Amino acid sequence: MLPVPHTAIIVVAAGSGTRLAGGAPKAFVGIDARSILRHALDGVFAAQPMQVIVVAPAGFEGEAESDLLAAAGERADLGRVVTGGATRQESVSAGLAALWGEIDTVLVHDAARALTPTAVIDAVADSVDGVAGVLPMLPVVDTLKKVDGDTIVAAVDRAELAAAQTPQGFPRGALEAAYEDAREAGVEYTDDAALFATAGHAVRRIAGSERGFKITTQADLERARHLLTASAPRPLLPRVGIGTDVHAFGGEGNLWLAGLEWPGEQPLSGHSDGDAVAHAIVDALLGAAGLGDIGEHFGTAHPEYAGAHGVVFLARTREILAENGYAIGNVSAQLQGNRPKFSPRRAHAQAVLSEVLGAPVSVTATTTDALGFAGRGEGISVTAIATVIPL
Numbered sequence: 001m002l003p004v005p006h007t008a009i010i011v012v013a014a015g016s017g018t019r020l021a022g023g024a025p026k027a028f029v030g031i032d033a034r035s036i037l038r039h040a041l042d043g044v045f046a047a048q049p050m051q052v053i054v055v056a057p058a059g060f061e062g063e064a065e066s067d068l069l070a071a072a073g074e075r076a077d078l079g080r081v082v083t084g085g086a087t088r089q090e091s092v093s094a095g096l097a098a099l100w101g102e103i104d105t106v107l108v109h110d111a112a113r114a115l116t117p118t119a120v121i122d123a124v125a126d127s128v129d130g131v132a133g134v135l136p137m138l139p140v141v142d143t144l145k146k147v148d149g150d151t152i153v154a155a156v157d158r159a160e161l162a163a164a165q166t167p168q169g170f171p172r173g174a175l176e177a178a179y180e181d182a183r184e185a186g187v188e189y190t191d192d193a194a195l196f197a198t199a200g201h202a203v204r205r206i207a208g209s210e211r212g213f214k215i216t217t218q219a220d221l222e223r224a225r226h227l228l229t230a231s232a233p234r235p236l237l238p239r240v241g242i243g244t245d246v247h248a249f250g251g252e253g254n255l256w257l258a259g260l261e262w263p264g265e266q267p268l269s270g271h272s273d274g275d276a277v278a279h280a281i282v283d284a285l286l287g288a289a290g291l292g293d294i295g296e297h298f299g300t301a302h303p304e305y306a307g308a309h310g311v312v313f314l315a316r317t318r319e320i321l322a323e324n325g326y327a328i329g330n331v332s333a334q335l336q337g338n339r340p341k342f343s344p345r346r347a348h349a350q351a352v353l354s355e356v357l358g359a360p361v362s363v364t365a366t367t368t369d370a371l372g373f374a375g376r377g378e379g380i381s382v383t384a385i386a387t388v389i390p391l
Contacts, residue, residue: 005078007125008051008103009044009167010095013037013064013111014084016057019216025057026215027064027111031224036215037064039114039224041071047121049075050107053098055084055091089188089195093179099172104130106175108192109167115224116166116212124169127206133196134169136208137162165208168192174201238329238387241288245279248379255340257380258333258349258363259311259356265340268380272298276382277363278310281331281353282317284386289326314356321388328359329387335365337380 017026027037034042037054044052052072056064061081068079082098084091092108099106105128107121120136127134140163144156170192178199182189189195193203215221251267251274258277268274282294297320298305298313305312321328331353335342342349342365353361368375 004102005049007105008099009107010053011109011111012055012091014055014057014091036114037111038067040111043118045071046118051100052079053095054081055095056081058083104172106172107167107169112215113166113212117209120209124167128169130171132202132204135193135203135205136165137205138208165212236390238389239288241284241386243280243283243384245276246381247274247276259352260349262340272308275310276380277333278314280382280384282313284384285317288386288388289321311356318357325391326388328357329389331361331386333363333384335382337374338367338377
């Protein structure tokens with residue numbers, strides 16, 4: 001049996017969500033197949049073990065219980081649903097009344113901040129020292145102005161401001177006493193840190209998270225959906241790219257093609273050695289991984305590659321792919337031209353290219369029946385197809 005935790009988190013989900021206009025209390029509106037509350041609880045139960053109290057609106061206790069049990073898994077014995085009140089302060093009070101006797105640290109969290117990272121929840125819980133409250137915050141980045149109606153009165157120094165988030169953490173005894181003081185004074189607060197500070201207690205800030213924004217409007221809901229879609233795991237399927245390279249005859253020295261030197265053959269012109277096979281393969285690999293093209297990585301803006309052989313490009317492309325989380329699956333290239341006669345050296349070329357890339361490479365060659373620039377002997381064209389595999 002797990003030891004009884006000394007930290008509790010009250011997840012406030014009793015708001016009506018009028019501005020969201022989702023057809024149900026805000027916490028029960030779906031972000032995707034799961035409700036706002038369920039996403040919030042997923043983050044809570046992924047954190048260190050805590051007593052979890054969900055404060056639900058009257059009539060929605062069953063839905064809240066279902067979300068709690070689904071998120072809790074083996075920690076279901078740590079969770080409980082209570083009914084909220086007419087105000088946020090009354091709802092938190094209902095949560096405080098449900099605390100176990102062993103609890104000495106209390107976190108108060110808005111279910112509407114459904115994507116708050118687990119790391120922030122843990123950081124708040126670990127930062128409460130028995131004296132001060134803890135508030136996760138983000139710096140204000142917008143330019144702020146003080147206004148009177150439509151008139152701008154003055155600028156506001158944003159360096160002195162920060163945006164508050166939840167969960168907010170407090171020592172239990174001091175928080176309960178602060179709530180009792182507020183009840184007796186008949187004062188309503190919408191922020192627990194403000195209530196706690198008014199009672200004379202210190203509140204410290206720690207770093208919040210951009211993902212801890214509050215879902216209040218339809219635009220916020222769409223933002224949450226976009227973030228969940230962007231971060232959803234995707235199957236690691238191979239990706240395919242295509243590359244084409246063309247070089248005219250007219251360079252100096254010997255021909256370099258498919259990683260081999262071809263003595264006595266007319267060379268190709270180009271910024272490097274003109275190896276059209278290697279260059280087409282580079283473009284196919286980079287394109288498959290979505291990492292730009294040969295011009296971006298090896299073009300004239302990179303004088304260090306002037307005159308470099310194609311295998312140098314291929315070796316560096318392999319490194320670029322690995323640095324970005326890709327392995328090479330295989331490559332197939334087709335050379336179009338009348339010369340050189342490729343078949344006698346095909347096996348050698350394929351072996352060289354395969355060794356450089358660490359993956360199978362096949363190269364075929366064809367003439368164009370004297371059609372086009374390749375058929376007229378003006379140059380060589382190569383098309384390559386490559387697959388890369390996300391690691």
